[in-house]
């Protein structure tokens with residue numbers, strides 16, 4: 440038998456645009472930190488999850504579903520699509536479901552993006568989409584954020600060319616927590632040709648929707664826009680990986696052709712449907728978020744740390760340099776608080792903290808209060 444040669448296979452079968460990708464770095468898991476440092480009090484404030492956990496309705500549905508795990512899920516996810524179509528007053532033909540909203544982004548890339556095509560987006564936005572775009576050989580063209588860390592809509596409009604096939608907008612944006620307004624959205628759309636596909640990633644929609652000038656894309660009918668939302672953030676179901684998208688039925692039907700047939704899985708479909716029934720849990724989540732936002736924002740401000748105003752469940756703030764971000768990350772880790780350095784988002788001189796339960800935010804504030812005198816002294820003031 441010939442000797443296997445995986446290195447040759449990788450060399451000859453994997454295109455450069457995949458070989459050059461870097462593996463996505465998720466927030467540090469609680470168990471890993473507990474193992475490494477022997478800590479018992481740990482607050483994970485690194486992945487913008489819902490600190491209140493899933494809705495009990497979702498848990499009830501999922502628990503009952505366990506008895507049916509020998510069955511394939513409904514490949515059309517009828518019940519979940521119906522619940523979403525009722526909630527948003529849409530036809531089920533306009534809805535696509537997937538393994539998280541990132542799963543749907545991968546299907547968008549599979550269906551609509553091909554080697555050499557150009558995606559236009561911003562610097563310092565959600566890195567998942569850069570990776571997905573590059574993984575199919577697309578070119579990612581970025582424009583810098585404005586001086587106040589917002590998408591620069593005017594610069595984006597100027598950079599639309601005949602090579603632009605897709606425009607990706609995270610609204611609100613991760614990792615800055617800022618958003619483009621109704622006026623800015625209208626302005627940008629006035630420059631977007633009808634044959635260019637716009638992806639509006641609204642993963643943090645539920646936290647931003649009450650801002651008067653936030654453009655809820657449900658109020659618009661652009662046939663070249665796909666809106667993506669998720670059960671991972673405000674609905675507290677990151678672990679079961681369910682995302683959804685809305686768009687014109689031509690676009691949705693092509694996505695459905697390239698989609699793996701049984702996503703979301705059986706438990707995912709049940710959990711998401713249960714979560715939709717529990718609007719009070721969503722309200723509690725948003726209320727807690729507002730309270731913890733004010734605590735963290737004011738604390739950072741009072742300590743001269745210049746947080747970026749956010750309409751999401753996280754706050755980003757500057758540390759002065761990449762070195763200082765790493766230092767702050769490590770100092771907090773030693774005290775059991777996991778935050779997110781933003782090197783991968785090309786904002787190394789910033790860190791991001793997700794808003795947690797009242798106790799987790801107590802922990803963050805206590806740890807920061809202990810760290811700050813030493814941290815400020817270590818390299819001059821911020």
Ligand SMILES: Cc1ncc(COP(=O)(O)O)c(C=O)c1O
Pocket residue numbers: 486487538539540541542565567609611612613640642668669670671677680681682
């Ligand atoms: C802007 C943005 N979009 C999408 C996602 C991924 O969400 P999902 O869990 O639905 O794949 C995230 C997760 O952090 C995000 O911040």
